[in-house]
Amino acid sequence: xxxxxxxxxxxxxxxxxxxxxxxxxxxxxxxxxxxxxxxxxxxxxxxxxxxxxxxxxxxxxxxxxxxxxxxxxxxxxxxxxxxxxxxxxxxxxxxxxxxxxxxxxxxxxxxxxxxxxxxxxxxxxxxxxxxxxxxxxxxxxxxxxxxxxxxxxxxxxxxxxxxxxxxxxxxxxxxxxxxxxxxxxxxxxxxxxxxxxxxxxxxxxxxxxxxxxxxxxxxxxxxxxxxxxxxxxxxxxxxxxxxxxxxxxxxxxxxxxxxxxxxxxxxxxxxxxxxxxxxxxxxxxxxxxxxxxxxxxxxxxxxxxxxxxxxxxxxxxxxxxxxxxxxxxxxxxxxxxxxxxxxxxxxxxxxxxxxxxxxxxxxxxxxxxxxxxxxxxxxxxxxxxxxxxxxxxxxxxxxxxxxxxxxxxxxxxxxxxxxxxxxxxxxxxxxxxxxxxxxxxxxxxxxxxxxxxxxxxxxxxxxxxxxxxxxxxxxxxxxxxxxxxxxxxxxxxxxxxxxxx
Amino acid sequence: xxxxxxxxxxxxxxxxxxxxxxxxxxxxxxxxxxxxxxxxxxxxxxxxxxxxxxxxxxxxxxxxxxxxxxxxxxxxxxxxxxxxxxxxxxxxxxxxxxxxxxxxxxxxxxxxxxxxxxxxxxxxxxxxxxxxxxxxxxxxxxxxxxxxxxxxxxxxxxxxxxxxxxxxxxxxxxxxxxxxxxxxxxxxxxxxxxxxxxxxxxxxxxxxxxxxxxxxxxxxxxxxxxxxxxxxxxxxxxxxxxxxxxxxxxxxxxxxxxxxxxxxxxxxxxxxxxxxxxxxxxxxxxxxxxxxxxxxxxxxxxxxxxxxxxxxxxxxxxxxxxxxxxxxxxxxxxxxxxxxxxxxxxxxxxxxxxxxxxxxxxxxxxxxxxxxxxxxxxxxxxxxxxxxxxxxxxxxxxxxxxxxxxxxxxxxxxxxxxxxxxxxxxxxxxxxxxxxxxxxxxxxxxxxxxxxxxxxxxxxxxxxxxxxxxxxxxxxxxxxxxxxxxxxxxxxxx
Numbered sequence: 004x005x006x007x008x009x010x011x012x013x014x015x016x017x018x019x020x021x022x023x024x025x026x027x028x029x030x031x032x033x034x035x036x037x038x039x040x041x042x043x044x045x046x047x048x049x050x051x052x053x054x055x056x057x058x059x060x061x062x063x064x065x066x067x068x069x070x071x072x073x074x075x076x077x078x079x080x081x082x083x084x085x086x087x088x089x090x091x092x093x094x095x096x097x098x099x100x101x102x103x104x105x106x107x108x109x110x111x112x113x114x115x116x117x118x119x120x121x122x123x124x125x126x127x128x129x130x131x132x133x134x135x136x137x138x139x140x141x142x143x144x145x146x147x148x149x150x151x152x153x154x155x156x157x158x159x160x161x162x163x164x165x166x167x168x169x170x171x172x173x174x175x176x177x178x179x180x181x182x183x184x185x186x187x188x189x190x191x192x193x194x195x196x197x198x199x200x201x202x203x204x205x206x207x208x209x210x211x212x213x214x215x216x217x218x219x220x221x222x223x224x225x226x227x228x229x230x231x232x233x234x235x236x237x238x239x240x241x242x243x244x245x246x247x248x249x250x251x252x253x254x255x256x257x258x259x260x261x262x263x264x265x266x267x268x269x270x271x272x273x274x275x276x277x278x279x280x281x282x283x284x285x286x287x288x289x290x291x292x293x294x295x296x297x298x299x300x301x302x303x304x305x306x307x308x309x310x311x312x313x314x315x316x317x318x319x320x321x322x323x324x325x326x327x328x329x330x331x332x333x334x335x336x337x338x339x340x341x342x343x344x345x346x347x348x349x350x351x352x353x354x355x356x357x358x359x360x361x362x363x364x365x366x367x368x369x370x371x372x373x374x375x376x377x378x379x380x381x382x383x384x385x386x387x388x389x390x391x392x393x394x395x396x397x398x399x400x401x402x403x404x405x406x407x408x409x410x411x412x413x414x415x416x417x418x419x420x421x422x423x424x425x426x427x428x429x430x431x432x433x434x435x436x437x438x439x440x441x442x443x444x445x446x447x448x449x450x451x452x453x454x455x456x457x458x459x460x461x462x463x464x465x466x467x468x469x470x471x472x473x474x475x476x477x478x479x480x481x482x483x484x485x486x487x488x489x490x491x492x493x494x495x496x497x498x499x500x501x502x503x504x
Numbered sequence: 505x506x507x508x509x510x511x512x513x514x515x516x517x518x519x520x521x522x523x524x525x526x527x528x529x530x531x532x533x534x535x536x537x538x539x540x541x542x543x544x545x546x547x548x549x550x551x552x553x554x555x556x557x558x559x560x561x562x563x564x565x566x567x568x569x570x571x572x573x574x575x576x577x578x579x580x581x582x583x584x585x586x587x588x589x590x591x592x593x594x595x596x597x598x599x600x601x602x603x604x605x606x607x608x609x610x611x612x613x614x615x616x617x618x619x620x621x622x623x624x625x626x627x628x629x630x631x632x633x634x635x636x637x638x639x640x641x642x643x644x645x646x647x648x649x650x651x652x653x654x655x656x657x658x659x660x661x662x663x664x665x666x667x668x669x670x671x672x673x674x675x676x677x678x679x680x681x682x683x684x685x686x687x688x689x690x691x692x693x694x695x696x697x698x699x700x701x702x703x704x705x706x707x708x709x710x711x712x713x714x715x716x717x718x719x720x721x722x723x724x725x726x727x728x729x730x731x732x733x734x735x736x737x738x739x740x741x742x743x744x745x746x747x748x749x750x751x752x753x754x755x756x757x758x759x760x761x762x763x764x765x766x767x768x769x770x771x772x773x774x775x776x777x778x779x780x781x782x783x784x785x786x787x788x789x790x791x792x793x794x795x796x797x798x799x800x801x802x803x804x805x806x807x808x809x810x811x812x813x814x815x816x817x818x819x820x821x822x823x824x825x826x827x828x829x830x831x832x833x834x835x836x837x838x839x840x841x842x843x844x845x846x847x848x849x850x851x852x853x854x855x856x857x858x859x860x861x862x863x864x865x866x867x868x869x870x871x872x873x874x875x876x877x878x879x880x881x882x883x884x885x886x887x888x889x890x891x892x893x894x895x896x897x898x899x900x901x902x903x904x905x906x907x908x909x910x911x912x913x914x915x916x917x918x919x920x921x922x923x924x925x926x927x928x929x930x931x932x933x934x935x936x937x938x939x940x941x942x943x944x945x946x947x948x949x950x951x952x953x954x955x956x957x958x959x960x961x962x963x964x965x966x967x968x969x970x971x972x973x974x975x976x977x978x979x980x981x982x983x984x985x986x987x988x989x990x991x992x993x994x995x996x997x998x
Contacts, residue, residue, distance in 0.1 A: 398679070399649065400642040406571060412687045424684055431679045432672070439671065447656060447664050481571050489572075 031117030080137030170243035181230030188223030232264030235298030245317035250361025303433035337414035348403035355470035377450025507563035604958025666741035682723030701991030702772020710779035726759025744855025752847035835904030871944025882967035897973025
């Protein structure tokens with residue numbers, strides 16, 4: 004019985020939250036919705052962790068949906084890379100839901116709570132689906148499930164600020180363009196190969212050579228995903244979306260949505276296309292690498308001058324995505340390792356930071372930076388979490404950010420890409436500037452006279468500190484994440500043709 | 505006692521005291537006693553390590569691996585032992601001084617102050633005992649971050665601005681230069697362990713060596729090599745005990761210590777001199793030495809003058825490293841010790857003058873010597889030690905550095921060292937001279953009004969220390985000769 008259940012884990016990962024969502028929508032009044040959603044996310048996390056443990060040795064689980072063999076049927080394919088992402092997504096969901104209870108109660112109207120948690124579960128389903136599936140069209144479907152529910156989640160911030168609606172609408176337009184591009188590209192690939200299964204696509208594209216159709220397909224898919232992951236200069240939807248979304252949603256999406264998009268990019272680039280022709284590598288080297296560096300600097304500069312804490316964090320996310328793209332564009336084992344490990348490292352640090360912003364929002368009623376003067380006096384634990392997670396963004400030793408930075412600099416130096424390494428470390432100074440600006444404001448400035456704010460409730464402090472703790476723990480002992488990232492990088496490179504050219 | 509356990513104790517004693525100090529916050533007297541007690545205990549544990557080391561033990565400790573192949577590991581060698589003794593020994597003195605100073609000045613947030621103070625010392629000991637470059641870097645950064653709240657202690661706009669410069673320069677140089685230098689060393693050699701004779705020899709093209717050295721020399725911003733010295737005068741907004749311990753001992757000496765370690769155990773003195781990597785550094789260090797001495801001459805604010813004097817004196821150590829021979833290294837290490845003892849005295853005097861007479865400018869201190877004879881006598885002794893006159897300890901440091909310069913056939917550097925001493929004479933001695941001999945401004949206050957005893961005692965102690973070091977210099981010299989400059993036979997084998 005248990006064995007049979009274990010065998011079905013890949014599909015349970017998706018089906019559980021998918022089924023739980025309508026249940027929550029129908030019977031989720033009076034706080035039951037939160038409970039069901041939280042329980043579901045815990046189970047999903049347990050499933051993901053089990054899958055991760057199973058594939059840690061490098062094996063691959065292939066699950067045939069409905070018993071239909073691929074490439075006709077849909078295949079769920081779990082290897083170390085996507086198991087790692089599954090753990091991130093489900094873990095972050097669980098912790099964010101723990102946090103959401105108090106935060107959402109304050110930021111979203113009571114009557115919408117059931118729908119909110121149902122949408123949350125759907126979004127989670129979509130993200131997990133993108134990660135687990137081995138079928139390119141199925142990936143598109145899940146991407147749209149996650150995006151559509153994402154728009155809805157962002158617009159839930161409308162009670163606090165009506166601009167959440169336009170932010171969600173902008174995201175909807177941009178996201179839909181991205182999805183359309185992705186499908187067009189996929190269609191072109193289908194024309195060439197007659198298949199949609201990723202492994203099958205990869206097999207048929209190997210040795211195919213170069214053609215205009217292939218290039219078009221690559222370009223459409225690339226731009227489509229780049230829109231979803233907010234690659235500079237396709238990032239315009241992100242700042243408003245993260246600023247006006249409810250805090251728990253900002254925390255959740257910043258830690259998962261863009262990360263899953265980066266995963267999808269890795270999968271498509273390395274597994275499906277596999278760098279069969281020089282064209283693909285050139286796109287990365289000549290277009291993505293410079294854009295990523297520009298992204299880091301431009302976004303960090305904007306973050307330095309942001310007037311609102313959440314907006315600052317949103318711009319910071321765009322910069323951090325730049326680091327991940329640099330790792331990909333270096334096209335080496337170390338570079339991929341840096342990207343994969345940064346998926347996790349940035350997820351925990353940024354989730355913690357958005358949670359801090361949410362706690363400030365709850366107690367001070369604002370995240371406008373000047374209004375947060377001296378708040379550390381009233382909210383010492385929340386503020387301390389900000390400093391520690393912020394130092395992680397900067398990349399100070401004993402935090403996860405340092406681990407990412409170390410691998411990224413190492414990757415650049417191994418290829419003698421001196422300027423890249425230098426720019427990466429220089430950009431840390433910009434990060435330091437915007438993090439320290441907040442630290443000084445909340446610690447060193449006098450609080451406005453007569454204003455007293457109480458410490459955030461435990462139900463918000465605990466999740467914040469879980470993420471902060473993780474960002475310290477895996478900065479001190481990065482053995483597990485390094486190993487997972489290293490093996491994931493091996494798997495990606497093994498699937499590609501980079502070393503056979 | 506098991507040597508490894510002794511090392512463990514010395515490293516963790518200050519850390520273990522942190523919760524205790526925090527818990528004792530409601531009872532200031534007990535808390536301050538705990539502070540002094542922790543300092544004394546840490547010093548005793550470090551002395552115990554010295555005892556074990558002289559007895560032939562070589563303790564080492566591996567905590568855990570942060571990343572595969574990059575562990576936090578600790579071991580003992582003469583340079584690290586010297587720095588650890590400095591930091592922990594002077595902590596005892598300054599703990600007493602700090603208690604007196606913070607009370608006399610009625611400073612707020614004293615528990616926070618004490619906690620970060622102890623944390624900074626813990627980080628210094630981590631730096632001292634690091635067995636590899638990676639561990640050293642980790643504690644180097646912890647030291648920067650833990651001293652930030654101390655520099656910003658007063659919370660005034662000036663304190664904030666000064667602390668901001670402090671943090672930005674130290675963290676900035678370490679991230680932009682030091683970190684890439686370490687990663688580069690790692691990619692080139694595959695190891696970061698400190699090894700006798702260095703790890704670069706035979707693995708790194710000598711053509712790269714000057715660039716790598718530049719990354720280290722400027723990246724270790726705590727050594728305050730110009731043009732990355734601005735943080736030191738900025739940090740002078742801190743309360744006097746912080747300036748005394750951190751910006752005369754723990755932080756700046758952590759910087760030059762790291763530089764010495766890199767020169768001896770990463771580059772290796774032979775590789776450094778044979779590759780000619782450090783020739784340029786001689787000139788930069790010399791320029792830093794002279795320019796900052798001239799700036800010190802022009803400063804009227806006593807603490808600022810002392811800060812630039814520190815920049816100048818640190819350049820002596822950098823110069824010793826750049827000479828790339830045994831005498832240069834020994835002289836640099838000696839300078840590290842002598843300057844620490846003398847400069848901590850000077851900063852404590854500056855603090856005592858501020859507390860007692862509320863004077864910060866040299867020009868206001870005319871005639872103050874008759875009012876505070878002990879303080880200014882101590883100031884004079886320490887000044888002479890900085891200048892390098894016998895019978896003060898500083899004389900030996902300058903002597904060995906001169907020998908190093910002679911060994912390296914660097915006649916210009918001999919001249920630079922001499923001129924540097926003359927300049928320090930010019931910016932330090934007039935302070936005491938005018939305090940004792942110039943007529944006082946305004947009302948002639950003949951009555952003696954010395955600093956509180958808790959301030960005066962540590963000052964007299966370290967002033968006597970400056971003289972005592974003159975007598976004990978030989979022991980230090982012999983101890984420093986134990987540094988392994990050549991690769992150990994088994995280290996060559998693979």
